[in-house]
Amino acid sequence: MTTATNSVNSMTSQFSEDQQQVLIVEDEPNISSFARMYLEAAGFDVLVAERGDEGLELAEKEKPDLVILDLMLPGMDGYEVTKRLRQDGQIPIIMLTARDDPVDKVVGLELGADDYLTKPFNPRELVARARAVLRRAEAPPEGPTAPENTVLEVDTLRVEVGGREVFVDGEGISLTPKEFDLLVALIENRGLVLTREQLLERVWGFTFLGDSRTIDVHVRQLRRKLGDACPIQTVWGTGYKVAADR
Ligand code: CA
Numbered sequence: 001m002t003t004a005t006n007s008v009n010s011m012t013s014q015f016s017e018d019q020q021q022v023l024i025v026e027d028e029p030n031i032s033s034f035a036r037m038y039l040e041a042a043g044f045d046v047l048v049a050e051r052g053d054e055g056l057e058l059a060e061k062e063k064p065d066l067v068i069l070d071l072m073l074p075g076m077d078g079y080e081v082t083k084r085l086r087q088d089g090q091i092p093i094i095m096l097t098a099r100d101d102p103v104d105k106v107v108g109l110e111l112g113a114d115d116y117l118t119k120p121f122n123p124r125e126l127v128a129r130a131r132a133v134l135r136r137a138e139a140p141p142e143g144p145t146a147p148e149n150t151v152l153e154v155d156t157l158r159v160e161v162g163g164r165e166v167f168v169d170g171e172g173i174s175l176t177p178k179e180f181d182l183l184v185a186l187i188e189n190r191g192l193v194l195t196r197e198q199l200l201e202r203v204w205g206f207t208f209l210g211d212s213r214t215i216d217v218h219v220r221q222l223r224r225k226l227g228d229a230c231p232i233q234t235v236w237g238t239g240y241k242v243a244a245d246r
Pocket of ligand 1: 026027028070071072073
């Protein structure tokens with residue numbers, strides 16, 4: 001196995017323009033070198049940082065296509081790095097969590113990570129997730145199928161699909177991309193119950209391994225942000241819907 005963490009800057013120049021770049025921020029060298037080996041074999045240009053603050057700096061400097069981010073890091077933790085990265089861009093983020101702790105996942109997703117993996121992970125799974133996340137980031141035909149100029153209205157809620165803007169009583173509400181897509185998917189299918197799996201498939205483009213809680217978290221956020229104007233109803237034991245007559 002090659003050394004993973006030393007020659008960060010020297011690694012960038014030898015790769016061609018169209019090669020996609022992945023930044024791994026991970027303080028455990030055995031994990032980062034393992035991940036690097038598989039990602040490089042899959043054709044990615046890989047950068048590695050060991051500390052959270054270094055990772056953030058490198059992300060801002062190199063503008064990688066994807067960041068794979070450990071949660072517990074020296075310097076700055078993964079939550080904080082995600083928050084900072086989200087302030088000035090939409091670089092896709094896959095978060096690594098140390099153990100199967102649903103709280104970590106939920107918080108990570110709420111902060112805006114695009115996916116997560118629990119350590120120890122299968123490196124092939126990591127490569128597959130990286131490709132999936134990049135595919136979604138490049139081609140956002142995910143989510144709304146309505147024409148760009150479509151405006152969806154439910155009572156006091158107004159959704160401008162093309163501009164990706166949401167208003168309640170004329171006042172703009174700030175939603176994350178996933179919250180927006182989830183809301184549109186449900187409104188477009190007004191009157192139908194959509195299962196969590198259908199929503200994952202529709203909004204995330206694939207199924208998180210058995211983790212339908214992701215949907216619950218995003219619905220909770222939508223309800224919090226939209227208040228009484230949130231048209232999403234829970235259908236116990238099945239999923240969610242927006243009533244046809246609203
Ligand atoms: Ca760590």
